[in-house]
Amino acid sequence: MGTINVGPFAISLGLIYLTAAMLFSLAVGKWATRSRNVDVEPTLWTLLVVAVLGARIAFVARYFDMYKTSPWSVVDIRDGGFSAPAGMLVLIALAAWLAWRRREVRMPLALAVSTGMVIWLMGLAAMMANESGREELPQVELARLDGGALRLRSLVGKPVVVNLWATWCPPCRREMPVLRDAQAQYRDIVFVFADQGESADAVRRYLQTEKLSLDNVLLDSSLEVGRQTDSMALPTTLFFNEKGVLVGRRTGELSAATLAQRIGSLRMPGHP
Structure with missing residues (x-):
């Protein structure tokens, strides 16, 4: 699971691990410069900001076709595209x-950056191990909006x-x-829209008002799918491979680019 749920709110584990990595990095940098008249903290913050920007720019460049129709969305990092x-x-x-240019910070910087990277990689490994478990499609039967x-x-x-x-x-x-456009585009993948806890009339009114035509709109009146997958925060999108095994989870809003990234991962060979 990529989040910690606190009631209706979800806290990203990636953000938690990144924060932990930065705190450890700052602590090690301060310890390593305790007997020197240098301060590596500003440099470490600069590294973090530039790295995050680089991660975002690389992601946007890869999926540029999906961002160019709405350029403002490039700065909307809520989609998690990094x-x-x-x-x-x-x-x-x-x-x-920076270490090559400033000899006095070379060793403290190397220690601080190495520590932060180890913490971050350990967090990523833990997340990947958790997501690659054997959680499967829930054993539930849900009512279809169009009957049955x-x-x-x-x-x-x-998938x-x-x-x-x-x-x-x-x-x-x-x-x-x-998601509607993706359902029309990726015909080899089944998209299911499980409404959480609302009546059929409320869902129909919304779809009619928004002029949305979707297949597989289901009513999960007892929130059973969310409970079985520990996904109580909305929206959450779950990705299951052809064997019905959960291989990915996105809590929070998806953009076309982040959905395309997840679909690409879902189609990759070697998923459990």
């Missing part, structure tokens, strides 16, 4: 250049994207057109 490898490369390159019912486990055999949403949730509403 390239971690690019950020790491930028950080290492800039740290090496659907057993989620019956979808095993194809499945399950979006947990509600009409009262602003980020859910903002990302819905992106």
